Amino acid sequence: MPFFNRLASSAALALVLLAAAGCDPQRISELEEGLSTEVDVRDRFGPPDQVWDEGNGSRTLEYNRQPAGQRNYMITIGPDGKMSALRQVLTPENFARIQAGMGMDEVRRRLGKPAKVTPYALSGETHYDWRFLEPPNTAMLFTVVTDRSLRVLRTQTTPDMASPDHNGPR
Missing domain, CATH: 3.30.1450 (Beta-lactamase Inhibitory Protein; Chain:B, domain 1)
Incomplete structure (x- = not known):
């Protein structure tokens, strides 16, 4: 039981x-x-x-x-x-303000706690994901990739394949 x-x-x-x-x-x-x-x-x-x-x-x-x-x-x-x-705060306008070289503490302060954090030990990168809705109502992920010193290397936006709102293959 x-x-x-x-x-x-x-x-x-x-x-x-x-x-x-x-x-x-x-x-x-x-x-x-x-x-x-x-x-x-x-x-x-x-x-x-x-x-x-x-x-x-x-x-x-x-x-x-x-x-x-x-x-x-x-x-x-x-x-x-x-x-x-x-x-x-999870808007395309705020995401555009996240720039390479920015510290993860500032990113966290601007966007709040991420949905998921994935460390990649071999590359020394960590991916931080935030789930958001892109207008009008598309489920998306905004990802911030940092190096070992927690500085932003790059960002990316992709469809949120895990969202129940996603209409494509999972």
């Missing part, structure tokens, strides 16, 4: 993750820049995956939807405790 309990738990967790991802637009629509507080944000999204200090009294709360989702949110709380910005 332990196998079936683990299977049932895994299925329940998957349903919760899917339901949570589907609720994001509703939760976001309930928040208003300049009016909503950090308490409002946490009430709707829960505890953040990461809190980034902006150095000016502001903080950015990271709400990661990887690996099952295709969005990562950065919500900035100003020094006054009010939400000053809400951004979905």
